[in-house]
Structures are given as C-alpha cells and as structure tokens.
Amino acid sequence: MTTLLTIGTTKGLWLARSEDGRASWTLDGPHLLAREIAAVAIDTRRTPVRLLVGVLSDHWGPTVARSDDLGLTWDETEQGAIRFPPDTGAALARVWQLQPDGADRPDVVWAGCEPSSLWRSTDGGRTFDLVRGLWDHPHRPNWQPGGGGAALHTVVTDPGAPRVLVAISAGGVYVSEDGSTGWEPRNRGISAYFLPGPQPEYGQCVHKVAADASEPRRLYAQNHHGVYRSDDGAASWTSIADGLPSDFGFPVLGSPHAAGTAWVVPLTADAERVPPGGRLRVHRTRDAGASWSEVGKGLPHSCWVSVLRDAACVDSAEPTGLYVGTRDGCVYASADEGDTFSLVAAHLPDVLSLRVAEVP
Amino acid sequence: VTVRVLLPGGLADLAGGARSVAVDAAAGTTLAELLAGLAASYPLLGHRLCDETGQLRRFVNVYVDGLDVRGEQGLRTTVGDGATVQVLPSIAGG
Numbered sequence: 186m187t188t189l190l191t192i193g194t195t196k197g198l199w200l201a202r203s204e205d206g207r208a209s210w211t212l213d214g215p216h217l218l219a220r221e222i223a224a225v226a227i228d229t230r231r232t233p234v235r236l237l238v239g240v241l242s243d244h245w246g247p248t249v250a251r252s253d254d255l256g257l258t259w260d261e262t263e264q265g266a267i268r269f270p271p272d273t274g275a276a277l278a279r280v281w282q283l284q285p286d287g288a289d290r291p292d293v294v295w296a297g298c299e300p301s302s303l304w305r306s307t308d309g310g311r312t313f314d315l316v317r318g319l320w321d322h323p324h325r326p327n328w329q330p331g332g333g334g335a336a337l338h339t340v341v342t343d344p345g346a347p348r349v350l351v352a353i354s355a356g357g358v359y360v361s362e363d364g365s366t367g368w369e370p371r372n373r374g375i376s377a378y379f380l381p382g383p384q385p386e387y388g389q390c391v392h393k394v395a396a397d398a399s400e401p402r403r404l405y406a407q408n409h410h411g412v413y414r415s416d417d418g419a420a421s422w423t424s425i426a427d428g429l430p431s432d433f434g435f436p437v438l439g440s441p442h443a444a445g446t447a448w449v450v451p452l453t454a455d456a457e458r459v460p461p462g463g464r465l466r467v468h469r470t471r472d473a474g475a476s477w478s479e480v481g482k483g484l485p486h487s488c489w490v491s492v493l494r495d496a497a498c499v500d501s502a503e504p505t506g507l508y509v510g511t512r513d514g515c516v517y518a519s520a521d522e523g524d525t526f527s528l529v530a531a532h533l534p535d536v537l538s539l540r541v542a543e544v545p
Numbered sequence: 546v547t548v549r550v551l552l553p554g555g556l557a558d559l560a561g562g563a564r565s566v567a568v569d570a571a572a573g574t575t576l577a578e579l580l581a582g583l584a585a586s587y588p589l590l591g592h593r594l595c596d597e598t599g600q601l602r603r604f605v606n607v608y609v610d611g612l613d614v615r616g617e618q619g620l621r622t623t624v625g626d627g628a629t630v631q632v633l634p635s636i637a638g639g
Binding site: 219242243244245246248261263264265268269271274275276277 | 555556588589591592593594596597598600602604605634635637638
C-alpha cells in the first residue's frame, strides 16, 4: 500500500507518496497549476479510489474536479458539479470542504461552500444538491462572513446515524439529526467576544470541529479564541484551553483510534496569528483536553506563518500519523502522533488543505 | 447574423480547439443570448465565462468590436452582424 498525502495550495495540488511506512516521501506535481485548491477528499470507499478537489480559478471560477487515477487525469461536470438553483439568486464562490460520508453510504459526498451552504451528492461527487433545510434557515441572513469569506467549512458525519454537524464562519455550529431538516444552532458555552451583549445562540466564529475516537458525540472545537469539548453531540461546550499557550488557532484534529487524544496548533492572536515566539509547535492532549503537552520535535524554530484550518490532518495508521502545512509552503509529517516531524515538501505556495489515505 | 467569437488559448480547447468560433445568431441578439448559445454548444466553456446566475465572471473581460462591454450595456450589449466578440482574461492573480 501507498500512503498518499494530498497538498492543496493557493496555486495547485501536489501529491506526496510514501511506500515505506511514512519514512520517506516523493513529491508529484503541480496538478491543476494556478488554481486554488481549498478542499480535497480521498474517497477510498470507491474502486478505484477517487480524488475530489475543490478548484478555484481567479478567472474561470470555482468547480469540483475528479480523478479516478490518482491525479493522472482530471474530469469535471460540464456545467459545474455545484450550481445554486436559479431561485436562490446565488452563485458558487468557493468549495471549502469535501467530505465523503460513511462506508454504508458509499455514493454520498458532502460539500461545504461559500456562500455558506451545505451540499449533498449521491453520485460520488459528480453532482450535488443544495441542502435546502439549512439554506432556508432563518438565521442564515444574519451569519457574518469570517476573514476568509462566508464559509461552511466543516462537515462532520456520524458513522452510525444520519446526523450531520456543520461549522460556519461566522455562524457557528449547527446540527441536523437527519442531515437535511431541523438544523439547530449548537453553540452553548462558546464565547463570541467580538459580539456585544450576552452570549448569543449563534454567530460564533468556529474554525474547525473534529470528532473524538471514543464516540461521535464527543467533539472538539477550535474557535476564534477558544478551544472547547462537547460530550453531548454539541448540545453544550466546555473550555479546554487551559494549558495551551494560546486559545487561538485554526485546525483541531481528533485521533481515529485513541479516545481522548486530539491536537491543535496554537497561534498568537488576534492580530498577529503567528506561532507563539516564532516556534511552530503542535499541542496534544491524551485526556480530552484536561491537559496539553507541547510536541513537534523537528518543526521549525523560526516560523512566522500560520497553519490554516484544513492544512492539517491525521492518518489511520498505527501509530497515528500527523501532517501539518504552513502558509510558507512547507509540509511536515509525523509518524509518531506528533512527537517528531520531518519535512515532506518546501517552497510550495501557501498550503490550504492536507488529506491522507492508504491507497493501492 | 454571424458573429465571430475569439477565445484565449486556455479556453479554445473547450470549443473544439478553435480560437475563432463562428456563431449564428438572430438579428438584434444580445451578448447574453450569444453567450447562452455558446454555452449550449460548449457547456464547460459557458461555465468558465459566466456563473450560474448568468453574470460574467469578475475577471473575464469581453469586447464587442473592440469595446469593453462593461463600459457599454454589459450583457445587454447588442451584437450585430459581422461583429467580433473577443474574450480575454483580465490581469489578475498574485
């Protein structure tokens, strides 16, 4: 088997491959040069494995590209895989997230887009339908765009149920028990210090949400200031930021195997958004946020760039591999749960998205 | 009427490889109608030029007989017999 690491950047896609258990990597690219790649999914439910890529060209607009031969050739739906229905008056601006559903729904792929919207494909990503229940939500006109745009950037599915959680900047977390209707804000306990008045029901600036390995109702959230855990499917959140050098950051990752293990990449903020003291480090908890340890030997000591929300991922190997990409175009890989990192790639454009999977 | 549409190299492949495409249209046709007809023949080309609301993408410039349509009537600009419609990507990027 090959470990395939996809590296989406502001100017194209690179593919890193390891044939020796993540000890060394070869780099292949650029693919889709001069196009922004903010979202990638490696759909291993299919044979052959399908790459789905959210593409944005400054000139020619956004779309979803597909490859069924691991990047040798690319295809796209002629009129666009994601098209807002005419009655909405909206136009797709960017694909922020592509998320295959569980193995029991092998043709279902979710997309989170700008303007903030959720889409569902039942044909493996060839075409998507707008999830009207969320688009028509009475809160939507009040959602404010984050610094990166009005983005629905996170989709967390439940392997045992049709439940879907989405995260929106800056709308907050919403959950639907059937993935279609009845969307409810789930932000209780999460601060929105940038809004006046008491803590609001929605409008929080959530940066990323990840599920814990133990059970899907335990979740972690990295917010625009604030790191939180929920033990009740996002019904309520508790701060777990104590022990971190900063409560600001973009990614949060949950272990696929070890209950209570998660990672964040703290940044000094609000305005600076750089690693504290210029030391890029990952912080890991093994007790669901009760305590944190700084890890990341091999990450740079003089690093003044950030790690964006999808520029980090974990693999499913044992021990868990951890991958981090920076806005100065470096990608680092750890095969030991973040203890030590080595450089996979350097001098690429800003890294926007990392995904990893074992492929034939 | 017959209109000549000039495409930049990056888009010509989406219209069968030709950088100059002759399009038959009704008299008094507008640029919007012309582009819709082009999109019907070449859907991927149409998707590159206009979003799903029918608006020209921000960094796509279109000239009718040398005039930037954004300074004319936009997509309502009339395209006459023998006109040349030129599509050019604007200077953008970083």
